[in-house]
Amino acid sequence: MTGGGPRLSRRSILFGSLTALAATGTASAWALDRFVIEHAEVTGVSQLEASSAPSTGTAFADPQIAITTWTSGQGDDLVTGYIADVTTAEASQIRAAFAEDTFGENIIEEPSVIADRVGATLAINGDYYGFRSEGIVIRNGIAFRDKGARDGLALHSDGRLEVYDETATNAQALLNDGVWQTWSFGPALIVDGQVQDGVDEVEVDTNVGNHSIQGEQPRTGIAMIEPNHYLLVVVDGRSEGYSRGVSMTEFAQLFADLGAQVAYNLDGGGSSTMVYHGDLVNDPLGKGKERGTSDIIWTTGS
Structure with missing residues (x-):
């Protein structure tokens, strides 16, 4: 609108x-x-994570975070986005959190509220897993859903981001391979350094209100330049004179221009949100306030 x-x-x-x-x-x-x-399936997720986390006894350096503003065009063609360049010491420093600390369907919370609860320095919205009943959901090394449906994104413990076919594997096999996080939205924008063909024609699924992601829209995405070096990007849209949004092809090209080897589209529209040190970085839909979503991607650091 x-x-x-x-x-x-x-x-x-x-x-x-x-x-x-x-x-x-x-x-x-x-x-x-x-x-x-709302349908809660697993409550007190943070306690589950704490009880499941291995004790390594190793102290790692804090992630390094740099946020820049990106613009393109002018006037009615102006686009505004925000790029968080994140370098970690290990993949486990890229974390995820659920709204209300609960895994389930239709459970939402503003990203800044989730970020505050977990002590995040930087956070973006995730894949809105709770709006669908399929997809492989692994978060912080724990499998919550195992219903392969589309091309997903996996973050491995060695710091690699990898696009994979959910229907060709399962959650346990991914865990056995050392997968730390998965996200199920898409499409994949860049694989092996190459912008993927046909990204502007992809339909995520057939859910009400989420059938099509074509056109110039607000976008959120995550990418890898090299293992443990990531880009978390939010582009605003649907805001006249401030940011028209971008097509999926334009979004993919932005990541390519930044040197991404792998890039993946997350939930967008009014959900596209970036929070840094508790403040809203972007301006979702030009309203200056957030919309509730089911999950965030976050990290600490400086």
Whole structure:
């Protein structure tokens, strides 16, 4: 939605429309239950992580973080984005966190609130795993969902980011291979240093409100320049005179220009958010406030 009128979140739109339709039949009631009502599957995730984490006794240097503002074009063609260049000592310093410290469907919280709870220096929104019921979800070395559906992204313990076919493997095999995180959204933008063909034609899935990601949109993505050297990027959009957003091809080219060897698209639109030292870096949809999402990617550092 563009212009000066109020903009409603995806959750608000879904709740209003599905509630109005719920009385019309079983299918509508199912949709309300599936896409709006919270379903907690694992609570107290941070405690689970603490009890599962191996004790290495090794102290690592803090990640190094540098944030720059990127712009392209001018006037109605102006695009504004924010690039966090992150260098870690080891892959486990790239962490993930769930809204309400809970894994499940339709559980959301503003990224800055999640970031504050876990003590993040830098955070971006993740893949909004809670809006779908499939995809492989491994976070901080723990498997939460094992339903392969699309091309996912894996962060290995040696610091590599790798695009992989979820349908050709499973969560346990990934854990056995040393995978620390997975994200399930897409598409893959860059593989082996090459921008992928057809990224502007990809449909993530057929969920209500998330069928298509084409066009000029706000974007969030993560990339690797080399193992343990990452880019976390947010591009604003749908904001006249400030940032029109970018196509998927433009987003891929931005990563290519930055030297990315692997790059992957995460949830975008009004969810695209970057938080640094507790402050909102970008301006989601030109409203100056965040929208709730189901997860973040975060790190500490300086």
